[in-house]
Amino acid sequence: MQGHSTYQPKGVAKWFEDRLPIVGLIHSSAVAYPVPRNLNYFWTFGGILTFMLVAQILTGVVLAMHYTPETTKAFLSVEKIMRDVNYGWLLRYLHANGASMFFIAVYIHIFRGLYYGSYKAPREVLWILGVLIFLLMMATAFMGYVLPWGQMSFWGATVITNLFSALPGVGTAIVTWLWGGFSVDNPTLNRFFALHYLLPFMIAGIVGLHIWALHHVGQNNPTGVEVKDFRKETVPFTPYATLKDAFALVCFIAFFSWFVFYTPNYLGHADNYIEANPLVTPAHIVPEWYFLPFYAILRAIPSKLGGVLMMFGAIAVLFILPWLDTSKVRSAKYRPMFQIFFWIFAANAVLLGWLGSRPAVEPYVTISRFSTFWYFFHFLVILPVLGLTEKTRPVPNSIADSVLGGAPATPASAVAAPERNG
Amino acid sequence: MTMANTTIGRAGRALAAAAALGLAGLSAAPAQAAGETVKPPAQSWSFSGPFGKYDAGQLQRGFKIYSEVCASCHALSLVAFRNLHEYGGPGFTEDQARAIAEDHKVQDGPNDAGEMFERPGRLSDRFPKPFPNENAARAANGGAYPPDFSLLAKARTYERGFPTFLFDIVTQYQEQGPDYIHALLTGYAEPKHGEKPPRPGLHYNTYFPGHWIAMAQPIQDGQVEYTDGTPATVDQYGKDIAAFMMWAAEPHMAARKGTGMVVLIFLLIFGALLYFTKRRVWSAVH
Numbered sequence A: 001m002q003g004h005s006t007y008q009p010k011g012v013a014k015w016f017e018d019r020l021p022i023v024g025l026i027h028s029s030a031v032a033y034p035v036p037r038n039l040n041y042f043w044t045f046g047g048i049l050t051f052m053l054v055a056q057i058l059t060g061v062v063l064a065m066h067y068t069p070e071t072t073k074a075f076l077s078v079e080k081i082m083r084d085v086n087y088g089w090l091l092r093y094l095h096a097n098g099a100s101m102f103f104i105a106v107y108i109h110i111f112r113g114l115y116y117g118s119y120k121a122p123r124e125v126l127w128i129l130g131v132l133i134f135l136l137m138m139a140t141a142f143m144g145y146v147l148p149w150g151q152m153s154f155w156g157a158t159v160i161t162n163l164f165s166a167l168p169g170v171g172t173a174i175v176t177w178l179w180g181g182f183s184v185d186n187p188t189l190n191r192f193f194a195l196h197y198l199l200p201f202m203i204a205g206i207v208g209l210h211i212w213a214l215h216h217v218g219q220n221n222p223t224g225v226e227v228k229d230f231r232k233e234t235v236p237f238t239p240y241a242t243l244k245d246a247f248a249l250v251c252f253i254a255f256f257s258w259f260v261f262y263t264p265n266y267l268g269h270a271d272n273y274i275e276a277n278p279l280v281t282p283a284h285i286v287p288e289w290y291f292l293p294f295y296a297i298l299r300a301i302p303s304k305l306g307g308v309l310m311m312f313g314a315i316a317v318l319f320i321l322p323w324l325d326t327s328k329v330r331s332a333k334y335r336p337m338f339q340i341f342f343w344i345f346a347a348n349a350v351l352l353g354w355l356g357s358r359p360a361v362e363p364y365v366t367i368s369r370f371s372t373f374w375y376f377f378h379f380l381v382i383l384p385v386l387g388l389t390e391k392t393r394p395v396p397n398s399i400a401d402s403v404l405g406g407a408p409a410t411p412a413s414a415v416a417a418p419e420r421n422g
Numbered sequence B: 001m002t003m004a005n006t007t008i009g010r011a012g013r014a015l016a017a018a019a020a021l022g023l024a025g026l027s028a029a030p031a032q033a034a035g036e037t038v039k040p041p042a043q044s045w046s047f048s049g050p051f052g053k054y055d056a057g058q059l060q061r062g063f064k065i066y067s068e069v070c071a072s073c074h075a076l077s078l079v080a081f082r083n084l085h086e087y088g089g090p091g092f093t094e095d096q097a098r099a100i101a102e103d104h105k106v107q108d109g110p111n112d113a114g115e116m117f118e119r120p121g122r123l124s125d126r127f128p129k130p131f132p133n134e135n136a137a138r139a140a141n142g143g144a145y146p147p148d149f150s151l152l153a154k155a156r157t158y159e160r161g162f163p164t165f166l167f168d169i170v171t172q173y174q175e176q177g178p179d180y181i182h183a184l185l186t187g188y189a190e191p192k193h194g195e196k197p198p199r200p201g202l203h204y205n206t207y208f209p210g211h212w213i214a215m216a217q218p219i220q221d222g223q224v225e226y227t228d229g230t231p232a233t234v235d236q237y238g239k240d241i242a243a244f245m246m247w248a249a250e251p252h253m254a255a256r257k258g259t260g261m262v263v264l265i266f267l268l269i270f271g272a273l274l275y276f277t278k279r280r281v282w283s284a285v286h
């Protein structure tokens, strides 16, 4: 990566830098780091996600000081936080709504990547690290939701952990092992708390790798064309990206605050204000909104094992996405057909989310099956075929050309030739 | 827990887990529906919206209803007497709150002789429960359990439907619980089409999910005396007790909404400053 740090310390700072070049590292990655000048606001969500991770860890650690992971006390300890701990209501609402905000940001971030082809070479590893973070976030949020030990905590945990019993032969043994007993009970709550505390730090570690990979290959940009001339096409991270990210972050925090202060229970379930009761099953067991598309895929398949495999498959397919999309052109901006399919895919994902919130009855079951089919069809058939057959629009020679209005170099009506796809 | 209870608990849990699996929809069988539900009519609440606050007078009336009528069956175990004089609540003075506490008998102990004893409540005590345990409560109520009021206003809701549920984000509608409680208290009626209760001791209510509720109509017109000129009707009682229950479930709402306004105003100004700074800095490269 070009655009090396211009950090030149003197005196004590130089002495220190000669021994541990950490200030230089920070300077090169957060000050001098060259940012494509044509990024739009969808590129601010990386910073927003980093902020959300830190916010979840900070509020979480303080919550953990007041929380009791024991089945007869967990629910009451959360209520004590809400009522008796100074600003406990704020901490808890920040943490509970923060999880949702984290997922809103990550979904925007992922769809940004899908639209602008950010998963393509040389960013495959960067993308895969992102999918790993997404998986860990889901595990963390799932276990966090169990901690307040409400009805939905208990029954959600029961339903989801029970899925592993579908595995042939070892299924029941695995579920017993996950539970630490014969039902979701105190041992389950204890280990979920331990893991819920641990996983965010593992996420932080992978975020480090994710950013390292990013700074090694450089950012993609709306044209999908690699930076060619650093002087003309990039700006230094500080002050340009710093200010833009800060502005976007403040807007995001305002959105977040709206939920925390005015509709703090909008994204939750009323049933979770009833203490867990293993003898009373809630009328509808519904996961948190951010799991709904995957929940819909799970229920769309008539066989339990099949449903579980498809649900995990829906995420697994993201790992191999860089090799499924055969198009040489990165950005959807120059792929009119892909653009249409992208929006169909996005609408279908929202539809799956809605279906996940419906009871498993007709007509929802049939629609879920079509929707699930389309989800996989998009990745496994449309993307490979489209890349080979689609007529793309002329791609600008360079970012500078696109920003400063230079003439396109690629002939109009160029069809991505298969031999150029390697 | 006795041995017998534990065994029943185990078996029940296994059954319940099996039921949950069915519910996960792995079979396409319809989920055990909660029964037909009727949407409660929306009431106007002093605590709705960004500037909403509890009406102290209303909370005091609600508290009167609770103490005189509902407290014999429903607990309020997460609320402490001191909460009655705290910011944003019913607005009792500390002395009034202390007097209310002293009117309640609270179990304490063991004393030096190893015995439990009763003493008058203190500000730091929580409201004592009407029954020593759930089984006792069920035994006294024909097998039904009167739920604790502490969180009930946040634990009840109804489906808003599309697209209303999206508008709710903007309108900040968060009052499903109080709307439902008010509707429940005013919703006792003759069963439709002369339906018979599925088992004796159930009462028809328009808004209760499945319609048949074990609680008889708990309050009638004129039952609780109001001294501030508010009409002593079931409709008004319903609003007052629902507001009180909302406060019990969310005692820091006033602080929350107040803080929210300060935070949002700060973010608006800070955001605007950042925006103009950003524009200024970027203007050099555009």
Ligand code: HEM
Pocket: A053, A056, A057, A058, A059, A060, A061, A062, A063, A064, A067, A078, A092, A095, A096, A098, A099, A102, A137, A140, A141, A142, A144, A145, A146, A147, A148, A196, A197, A200, A201, A203, A268
């Ligand atoms: C990736 C970051 C994190 C996510 C997505 C997350 C998510 C969640 C969620 C969804 C809940 C349930 C909230 C509710 O409905 O009440 C929760 C609860 C909790 N979390 Fe986290 N969390 C994260 C990080 C942490 C960390 C780092 C800690 C502690 C060090 C922590 C401690 C807790 C505690 C004590 C609770 C129970 C209290 C409560 O329910 O509010 N969390 N978390």
